[in-house]
Amino acid sequence: MTTAYRRKKQPELVRRTLLDCAATLALEQGLAAVTVQAVCEAAGVTKGGLFHHFASKQALIDGVVADLLEKLDADIEAAMAKDPVPRGRFTRAYVTVTLDDLMLNQSSQWTALYISSLTEPSLRRVTADWFARGLERYRETDGDPVLEMVRLAADGAWLAALLRDDGGPMPDLPALRARLLAMTHTA
Amino acid sequence: MTTAYRRKKQPELVRRTLLDCAATLALEQGLAAVTVQAVCEAAGVTKGGLFHHFASKQALIDGVVADLLEKLDADIEAAMAKDPVPRGRFTRAYVTVTLDDLMLNQSSQWTALYISSLTEPSLRRVTADWFARGLERYRETDGDPVLEMVRLAADGAWLAALLRDDGGPMPDLPALRARLLAMTHTA
DNA sequence: CCTTAAATACAGACTGGTTGGTATCTTTCA
DNA sequence: TGAAAGATACCAACCAGTCTGTATTTAAGG
Numbered sequence: 001m002t003t004a005y006r007r008k009k010q011p012e013l014v015r016r017t018l019l020d021c022a023a024t025l026a027l028e029q030g031l032a033a034v035t036v037q038a039v040c041e042a043a044g045v046t047k048g049g050l051f052h053h054f055a056s057k058q059a060l061i062d063g064v065v066a067d068l069l070e071k072l073d074a075d076i077e078a079a080m081a082k083d084p085v086p087r088g089r090f091t092r093a094y095v096t097v098t099l100d101d102l103m104l105n106q107s108s109q110w111t112a113l114y115i116s117s118l119t120e121p122s123l124r125r126v127t128a129d130w131f132a133r134g135l136e137r138y139r140e141t142d143g144d145p146v147l148e149m150v151r152l153a154a155d156g157a158w159l160a161a162l163l164r165d166d167g168g169p170m171p172d173l174p175a176l177r178a179r180l181l182a183m184t185h186t187a
Numbered sequence: 188m189t190t191a192y193r194r195k196k197q198p199e200l201v202r203r204t205l206l207d208c209a210a211t212l213a214l215e216q217g218l219a220a221v222t223v224q225a226v227c228e229a230a231g232v233t234k235g236g237l238f239h240h241f242a243s244k245q246a247l248i249d250g251v252v253a254d255l256l257e258k259l260d261a262d263i264e265a266a267m268a269k270d271p272v273p274r275g276r277f278t279r280a281y282v283t284v285t286l287d288d289l290m291l292n293q294s295s296q297w298t299a300l301y302i303s304s305l306t307e308p309s310l311r312r313v314t315a316d317w318f319a320r321g322l323e324r325y326r327e328t329d330g331d332p333v334l335e336m337v338r339l340a341a342d343g344a345w346l347a348a349l350l351r352d353d354g355g356p357m358p359d360l361p362a363l364r365a366r367l368l369a370m371t372h373t374a
Numbered sequence: 375c376c377t378t379a380a381a382t383a384c385a386g387a388c389t390g391g392t393t394g395g396t397a398t399c400t401t402t403c404a
Numbered sequence: 405t406g407a408a409a410g411a412t413a414c415c416a417a418c419c420a421g422t423c424t425g426t427a428t429t430t431a432a433g434g
Contacts, residue, residue, distance in 0.1 A: 011408080011409065011410095014409085014410090026306075028308075029308065030306050030307045030308050031218065031219075031306045031307075032218075032219070032306075032307065035392080035393065035394085036393075036394060036395085037392085037393080037394090045410075045411095046410070046411055046412075047394085047395080047396095047411090047412090048396095048397095048398095048409090048410055048411055048412070049409070049410045049411075050410095051394090051395070051396080052408085052409060052410065053409090056394080056395080057393095057394060057395085112306070115302060115305050115306060116306045118302050118346075118349055118350075119213075119217050119218045119299070119302060119303045119306055120217045120218075120219065121215075121216065121217050121353070124349070124350060124353045125353045125354065127350060127353075127355070128350040128353040128354045128355030129354065131347075131350060131355050131356055132354060132355060132356050135356045145358075145359065145362055145363070145366065146366075148358050148363075149340050149358075149363060149366060149367070151343070152339075152340045152341075152342075152343030152344050152346075152347065152358065152363075153336050153339040153340040153343055154339075154343070155339075155342070155343035155346050155347070156338070156339030156340055156341070156342035156343040156346070157339050159305075159339075159342050159343070159346060160318075160339065160342070162305055162311065163305075163311060163314060163315040163318060166308070166311045166312045166314075166315035167312065167315045167316065167319060168314070168315030168316075168318050168319060169318055169319050169322045171332070171335050171336075171339065172332065175332060176332070176335075176336060176339075179332065179333075179336060180336070198382080198383065198384095201383085201384090222418085222419065222420085223419075223420060223421080224418085224419080224420090232384075232385090233384070233385050233386060234385090234386080234420085234421080234422095235383090235384060235385050235386065235387095235422095235423090235424095236383070236384045236385070237384095238420090238421070238422080239382085239383060239384060240383090240384095243420080243421080244419095244420060244421085
């Protein structure tokens with residue numbers, strides 16, 4: 001870890017690396033494995049370095065979750081921009097973003113971390129707010145109970161993907177995706 | 188904690204209490220709050236007592252999850268016994284048990300703990316096995332993609348319920364239940 | 375039935391290791 | 405040169421787990 005003196009200083013990159021390593025640790029070894037020391041080691045930085053960027057471990061975790069939700073927001077809005085039909089637009093974007101990510105990576109970057117965040121009451125609040133905001137913003141076009149059910153099914157698929165690597169059953173994602181999207185038009 | 192000498196010894200009840208307290212702690216304060224000391228204190232027992240009943244902390248957690256899945260199995264089989272129609276029977280039982288529990292308790296006994304178990308890779312395997320077993324056993328009557336989607340939606344509702352207490356949006360459960368059950372018949 | 379001894383069910387202090395966090399120093403860059 | 409970036413050493417708190425001791429049950433023998 002004495003290497004960081006020699007390499008060119010890129011604080012923004014170090015910060016990102018710390019966030020990524022924390023997320024990866026949570027994903028691969030569980031939330032309990034996300035210790036400050038472990039994150040530092042994975043990122044090739046010492047504790048002094050980490051605490052220079054983040055005031056506390058909680059700040060680091062909060063940063064990871066904030067990053068996660070921010071990226072999710074951006075992806076959803078990008079998907080919505082391509083959709084000309086107002087009705088169910090948000091739901092389609094939600095389904096698309098969710099399932100496409102599950103299909104691309106055999107281990108979703110977010111899924112495990114997102115689930116982890118649900119176990120910690122403080123982070124639960126952040127996540128709950130995110131959902132409440134999204135629902136309220138698009139209530140007029142996506143308030144239909146059928147659309148709500150479609151989104152719930154996408155969440156369920158998200159959940160199932162968590163268990164995929166451990167031998168859990170996995171639905172046919174492309175077929176599920178097509179079915180859910182079709183339901184948003186017939187509603 | 189010197190009280191346990193005076194009170195009548197009921198090892199089976201103490202064991203149950205320890206399991207319940209561990210589950211409650213995970214639910215209300217997050218998985219990180221489930222320390223051996225905290226569980227002991229909540230159960231009115233010292234560490235010596237806890238480690239008399241459980242060989243390790245992991246054994247305690249495993250016991251909690253095993254209890255959870257066992258009860259879930261029993262509830263599902265009871266619901267299936269009342270259903271005369273073979274096709275989709277398992278899915279209907281799954282939906283019924285899941286949503287009825289969510290509707291009864293404002294904070295489901297299992298939900299948080301079940302989610303917590305997903306963050307720990309070792310417990311993830313147990314849960315994945317449970318799902319795989321259930322799916323394989325009832326593949327003939329409940330293998331239809333529509334039924335699968337119905338179960339996923341129930342899982343999604345389960346997830347949403349976790350966020351309910353923190354201000355998250357909550358679907359109309361009775362309506363959702365009716366809709367999902369109806370879909371198992373038209374499939 | 376009463377006594378007694380083994381087995382069970384806990385109490386409570388203690389330990390080695392790990393945790394998040396801090397204080398201080400060194401290097402790099404503008 | 406001065407401020408940012410990071411290293412190193414260190415600490416108090418806390419963790420799971422162990423050890424030894426004590427009270428309570430249980431069961432056998434008389």
